[in-house]
Amino acid sequence: MFKSAVHNLEESSKEQVQEFLNSFDTVLSDCDGVLWINNNAIPGSADVINYFRKLGKRVFYVTNNSTKVRADFALKAQELGFIAEPEEILSTAYLVAHYLKGIGFKKKVYLIGSNGVGDELKAVGIRHIGIGPDQVKADFKSMTQSDLDPEVGAVVVGFDEHVSYPKFMKAASYLANDECLFVATNTDERFPKSSTIIVPGTGTLVRAVETCSERKALVLGKPNDYVRKFLESFGLDPARTLMIGDRCNTDIEFGVRCGFQTLLVLTGVTSTKDLEKIRSEQKEPLPDVVLPKLGNLLNLVS
Numbered sequence: 458m459f460k461s462a463v464h465n466l467e468e469s470s471k472e473q474v475q476e477f478l479n480s481f482d483t484v485l486s487d488c489d490g491v492l493w494i495n496n497n498a499i500p501g502s503a504d505v506i507n508y509f510r511k512l513g514k515r516v517f518y519v520t521n522n523s524t525k526v527r528a529d530f531a532l533k534a535q536e537l538g539f540i541a542e543p544e545e546i547l548s549t550a551y552l553v554a555h556y557l558k559g560i561g562f563k564k565k566v567y568l569i570g571s572n573g574v575g576d577e578l579k580a581v582g583i584r585h586i587g588i589g590p591d592q593v594k595a596d597f598k599s600m601t602q603s604d605l606d607p608e609v610g611a612v613v614v615g616f617d618e619h620v621s622y623p624k625f626m627k628a629a630s631y632l633a634n635d636e637c638l639f640v641a642t643n644t645d646e647r648f649p650k651s652s653t654i655i656v657p658g659t660g661t662l663v664r665a666v667e668t669c670s671e672r673k674a675l676v677l678g679k680p681n682d683y684v685r686k687f688l689e690s691f692g693l694d695p696a697r698t699l700m701i702g703d704r705c706n707t708d709i710e711f712g713v714r715c716g717f718q719t720l721l722v723l724t725g726v727t728s729t730k731d732l733e734k735i736r737s738e739q740k741e742p743l744p745d746v747v748l749p750k751l752g753n754l755l756n757l758v759s
């Protein structure tokens with residue numbers, strides 16, 4: 458109803474807010490920067506998400522984070538005050554497993570990633586190797602075919618704090634075979650900032666593997682529309698779906714690509730200043746509505 462208008466919901470009449478609330482049945486919410494930051498809930502977010510449920514809306518948590526299995530995500534959400542079930546968590550770790558199972562993948566995965574993806578793969582019966590440190594040896598260039606597992610049929614890249622040169626060598630060598638699949642969880646550049654230290658995101662690793670393999674990964678996380686295809690099997694109606702996020706180039710871009718309504722909150726990556734810049738440059742997609750923080754929505758209805 459406010460298509461790409463960057464409409465500040467706090468400047469709406471009560472009737473407009475009501476009309477907005479009536480315009481969607483399904484809510485997809487990003488997590489970090491919208492609902493919580495690291496392990497701290499953003500005040501009021503849980504009340505709003507739980508209020509949506511009270512209104513009879515379906516809620517899904519859509520996160521590019523690949524480091525946890527769905528049950529652990531649900532537990533974290535519950536501990537922070539959100540009503541959440543594992544089936545409502547659409548993390549990229551789960552999407553990778555769902556995708557590979559869906560295409561009948563039977564071989565082994567070489568995983569640059571962590572236990573989040575590893576455990577989700579295991580849960581659908583897909584074998585994997587590669588988690589944990591792969592030490593750089595003094596003669597690292599002497600890697601041979603015998604260092605590769607002939608059963609590997611896919612390279613998956615997610616967040617991996619143990620990423621190393623030997624891992625890139627192995628990934629690129631597996632991908633030299635055209636039949637080897639190349640799947641990535643997401644391409645986020647960085648983690649949301651909590652200090653002056655920059656924490657490189659999974660996109661850094663994906664680009665590195667794309668460069669050395671000279672191939673492009675199939676990326677399942679936002680802003681790609683795999684989630685929409687996944688949810689369509691649940692009868693999702695894009696026009697009556699709201700995507701809430703804190704980043705224009707992942708969450709809002711994803712919402713726009715999928716034909717969802719979009720709500721940007723300013724408690725995470727995209728700041729008020731960034732939003733002004735995006736608005737004047739008109740490069741990245743603009744959200745329909747904006748709120749300083751999600752929790753403020755409740756003040757507008759009470």
Ligand SMILES: [Mg+2]
Pocket residue numbers: 487488489490491702703704725726
């Ligand atoms: Mg976020």
